[in-house]
Amino acid sequence: GAVVSQHPSRVICKSGTSVKIECRSLDFQATTMFWYRQFPKQSLMLMATSNEGSKATYEQGVEKDKFLINHASLTLSTLTVTSAHPEDSSFYICSADPGLSQYFGPGTRLTVL
């Protein structure tokens, strides 16, 4: 079945550094992918829609300069958290739709010290 992968699964970084998270559709092409953020014990909140070959669409309240999204190919979207701070520590999940239903990646747990 359709699979969405994320890399890395966990990352710990120092405050002020940038972190890149990859989301890949393994056996299908995805012109659109979605990025969600989940704070501890909270729900998933849509951050942005990643569009292949064009700019991402950000949800209200999400800083586009802080969360850079690049969808360079039909199977890869990247989320870069720039100048990360402890408040950016969260669980980041991407999703993509092969045409049947939305598939979610396994998530990336980011901890900023």
Added chain:
Amino acid sequence: AQKVTQAQTEISVVEKEDVTLDCVYETRDTTYYLFWYKQPPSGELVFLIRRNSFDEQNEISGRYSWNFQKSTSSFNFTITASQVVDSAVYFCALSEAGVNFNKFYFGSGTKLNVKP
């Protein structure tokens, strides 16, 4: 406005009890989709069911069953004879038709604790 409401923050039951997780949604679209996902401690979302707005038939899958009622905008999930392995956070989600089709709106989740 909250599109999906899961009023139950946490539920604890003893193994073999039945448990129902509530989900109430809000949308102006006539075509929409409802989902339930299970999130174990590992964090990965496990797909349980998808239901479109035109299909109000209840569904049963093993110990799981879903009750979709458009009249009350509810899509409740029942686990029969619960097991310890059912312990997880369960999310109800909504996606609307049109350009927003793949944008999911998640409820706040219900944490289910099944005790042996």
